[in-house]
Amino acid sequence: QVQLVESGGGVVQPGGSLRLSCAASGFTFSSYGMHWVRQAPGKGLEWVAFMRYDGSNRYYADSVRGRFTISRDNSNNTLYLQMNSLRAEDTAVYYCSKPPYPSGNLFDYWGQGTLVTVSS
């Protein structure tokens, strides 16, 4: 069965950096584009970034472009999100998500999420 396990969240000061990881199993990771989606406490969903299966293309929400970098290691079935210049408004639970088909822009499977808190 599909499993996505995020890690790397925590408390960081404004302007700081954090790297999130998402360990994937139960499917052919190297065949699927993957997403990061976030949800601020008590708020709605916000798509953050997407990377194609082979890493050839990356896409970002305007709110994070230039500060966040999505990457992947297909040999280790792991997705990453490098977050720099963090702001208070980046505080959220960050989920990695697998689409229902390889290049899809839908969200089918989700990890349990990792909480990022940006606070001084």
Place this chain on the structure above:
Amino acid sequence: EIVLTQSPGTLSLSPGERATLSCRASQSVSNSNLAWYQQKPGQTPRLLIYAASSRATGIPDRFSGSGSGTDFTLTISRLEPEDFAVYYCQQYGDSLTFGGGSKVEIK
């Protein structure tokens, strides 16, 4: 960026009643590339509908989606106790954006 506005913010209904949720886009959503998700407290979202009207795998037929262009609707024909949740629309025609959500609560 396409902005999605969901209404109502909260819908108070009883089990067995019909729920109608609206999602309005700031510009036309190409190819009706619109999806609906359900999220219950403490859980991750579940994909219900994609391409405006296609049910995802395993979704009961009491859930239906309709619409095109800028106006989309999610209908739950007869509310079951497990349907009380927050519902989000999401467009994937031009980048990816979500609506703010509509909560269906027990009256």
